[in-house]
Amino acid sequence: MADDRPEREREEKKTEGGGGSSADADLTRRLAELSRSLEEGKRGREVAETSRPSSGTGYAAALRLASEFVAGVLVGVALGWGLDEVAGTSPWGLIGFLLLGFAAGVLNVLRAAGKVAEPDERLGKARDGGPARHE
């Protein structure tokens, strides 16, 4: 974006030297040019802003994946234990829900890593714009 600007300026200078009388047309042309480059700059900034966290530290990604997995297992254990306490089915609730929690943790990790299609993508129904994934 930045590297083609000097070229354009040189072009402008050339055309300015060619036809000096049509100042109005020149002005509107330059205004259009300016708004275009501003728009480009804005878009570039947005891209930079949104992609910055994903290009951040691998440390953050590692912590995110780890917490996703641990959360799945923890929830499974908590649910299983709670079920055992309430229904007196010890230890089967804990065992069953621990396994399910493990599976949910793996699903979480795969989803966080972007290896599992989101439900709406799975259906092949891309919504307007579609959800942006930053992680």
Place this chain on the structure above:
Amino acid sequence: MRLGPETAEENEGQALASAAANADRVDPIHQFQVTNLVEFGQIGGSTFAFTNSALFMAITVTLIIGFMLMTTRGRGLVPGRLQSVTEMFYEFTANMLREAAGSEGMRFFPFVFALFSFILVANLLSMVPYFFTVTAHIVITGALALLVMSIVVGYGFAKHGFGFMKLFVPKDVPGPLVPMIVAIEFLSFLSRPVSLSIRLFANMLAGHITLKVFAGFILSLGAFGAVGWAGAVLPFLMVVAITALEILVSFLQAYVFAILTCMYLNDALHPSH
């Protein structure tokens, strides 16, 4: 005459030992202690008090509101420096929400903006020495995550009724697998607030403890005289580097919390169609 140097040495030794003991007493967990500043009395047997955590939450909220009001008071068409900071923050959050949840999601903008700014400012405030780290307590992050999930579930059921349950049933799954998939998806959904709260809390806790431990190394090494001071340069450099990393993590974790909130809100708005 002989006694002089010996006692001096002894004194030095004692001083060294006490300095080392003091250095070892650097407690990296102490900074997270919640203390009661003003006690109002008892409610149900537990003390009801204004704590240092509450104080720093109040400071955070006051700072945010004060900054927003101050910078937008001028309402310049061409924003000044501070006003443009506020506007950039507004646009950043709005774009994030719009990209993740569509333009329908903008009805949640006040919530997401408040959440994002609260976590961001609380995280950054905690980087100031002697300041309390509000977000390093799972009570706070857990409450925030539960707030997010209750809004997702509440709004999802209010808008879609029982159809919100479609969130747990992928459509192209063969019949016999449905119960298992539903169970796994349900657990995965339940684990969202857990991972959301654990991530923020663990990041802030671990970062601040690491910072304190390395700062403690400086003191411990400093107790060994000149050689120790020379050696202390290394942990000092680490502390500088980790401080920079922690500021990055403060931004990153606030951003991750906010973007995940947006994605979960997207689920409430469009549960699997």
